Amino acid sequence: MEFNEDIANCADLVRRGDPDRFLAIMSAPVTKRGALFIIYAFNLEVVRAPWVTQEPIISEMRLQWWLDSIEEIYEGKTIRRHQVVTPLAELICTQDLPRDLFDNLIKARRWDIYKEPHAHAFAFEDYIMSTSGNLIALACLSIGMPISDIKNAKEYGFGDGIARLFVAIPTLESMQRYPLIDGRAEAISALANSSLIRMNNVSFSDSSGIYALRTAWLAKKTLKLVAKEPMQVANGISSSTEFYKKILLLAKTFSKTF
16 A cells, blocks of 8 residues: 555554554565554554543443444445544455454454453453454455465464463453453463464465564464463563564564564
8 A cells, every 4th residue: 555644644553552563564565564554553443442431331432433434434435534444444445354354353342341251261262363363364464365364364363362461461450350261370371372382383375464474473472481481471471672572573574484
């Protein structure tokens, strides 16, 4: 996509609100960055919706606004002018992105509004797959990944979602959100291991999704750490230094891997 003012605004949103993914996107060719900035700016707006107020009804309204915006795009209605919706509408049309990935991602975020834990393991998995799995799939499709690879993209995104959740646990619990079904050390270690296996087992028909998959560049390191030291999840996982992260990203960039 042509890098215009709308995409520049999306890039700035990601830079300020999701700096690690911003760095990963900047490692992609210029021609791929616009689509990725749009997808991750959309995600950032949706992720924030449940947290900007203490009033559940207002959070519900914010998420419904996004559902309505997606509906307008797909039904060919007049598109509301918005710094993310406007370029997203063009990207959806250009890349023929599946509507259900957007709808399910937005609806899943309703869980973030309330303090009830997930009802069971299936609900937890569905939440991670609908949010992080769908997000990576949309990012990959937005830069040309074949639709036939969507399942593997979701699997890779699932692992990234679990890794990010592990990092966020102390903050979530301070807000009385308890996303893990089983908080025992052995269960956390097993979840990290199984998520890492899922990431390692994916394969793709071509390399078109590499730059989107690279936005999960820190996930495997986190999962390996948690598998060995699960109690770090409760205590807070130390972030990698900026120097280490940039070296790791540079290595993946030169090797053209994710």
